[in-house]
Amino acid sequence: GDSVTQMEGPVTLSEEAFLTINCTYTATGYPSLFWYVQYPGEGLQLLLKATKADDKGSNKGFEATYRKETTSFHLEKGSVQVSDSAVYFCALSNSNSGYALNFGKGTSLLVTP
Amino acid sequence: DGGITQSPKYLFRKEGQNVTLSCEQNLNHDAMYWYRQDPGQGLRLIYYSQIVNDFQKGDIAEGYSVSREKKESFPLTVTSAQKNPTAFYLCASQQQGALGQYFGPGTRLTVT
Numbered sequence: 001g002d003s004v005t006q007m008e009g010p011v012t013l014s015e016e017a018f019l020t021i022n023c024t025y026t027a028t029g030y031p032s033l034f035w036y037v038q039y040p041g042e043g044l045q046l047l048l049k050a051t052k053a054d055d056k057g058s059n060k061g062f063e064a065t066y067r068k069e070t071t072s073f074h075l076e077k078g079s080v081q082v083s084d085s086a087v088y089f090c091a092l093s094n095s096n097s098g099y100a101l102n103f104g105k106g107t108s109l110l111v112t113p
Numbered sequence: 114d115g116g117i118t119q120s121p122k123y124l125f126r127k128e129g130q131n132v133t134l135s136c137e138q139n140l141n142h143d144a145m146y147w148y149r150q151d152p153g154q155g156l157r158l159i160y161y162s163q164i165v166n167d168f169q170k171g172d173i174a175e176g177y178s179v180s181r182e183k184k185e186s187f188p189l190t191v192t193s194a195q196k197n198p199t200a201f202y203l204c205a206s207q208q209q210g211a212l213g214q215y216f217g218p219g220t221r222l223t224v225t
Contacts, residue, residue, distance in 0.1 A: 044203065049213050099144065101146075104155050
């Protein structure tokens with residue numbers, strides 16, 4: 001079945017550092033790929049998405065490119081802020097499961113001043 | 114404001130009791146989903162519904178039940194058959210043909 005693997009955390013960075021969170025997937029067909037962010041005690045917010053190979057999703061300085069050849073969707077940001085501290089989830093959706101989301105385990109990011 | 118509401122935010126129950134978690138959306142979305150989140154884990158799909166009066170089991174449906182009598186409502190019942198019910202429960206909705214789900218704020222259920 002479909003699955004998502006993302007790098008384990010926690011990741012600790014200093015403010016203005018470069019961020020990469022790796023995400024790879026296994027899926028049949030042509031899934032859509034997502035990054036969600038969760039702040040403490042809250043639900044998830046959609047950060048960005050990509051629907052086909054070579055698509056780049058971007059939002060709030062975060063970017064991720066849908067790489068079909070490497071089955072990857074790595075999240076990047078050039079300069080992180082303290083307010084970016086949260087848990088980041090990579091996910092995919094596929095038509096064969098009613099477009100329900102299949103999540104990675106999440107990566108906790110802590111940005112220090 | 115359009116969105117998804119889940120109530121209550123915190124819920125406490127004794128073992129052996131059934132409990133129902135509320136999820137309401139005013140986004141006019143067709144599909145609704147229930148996920149469970151445990152510490153250090155991703156979210157796992159419990160049930161989903163793409164249309165009123167129809168729903169499908171997800172990966173971990175055992176010990177849970179749902180109903181979808183109205184488009185805007187998708188309550189989840191955690192039954193006494195669920196062996197490990199303490200978790201954070203998240204409801205989401207999605208418009209048919211769109212990509213990406215909107216999530217509610219979650220309900221943290223503690224069973225002792």
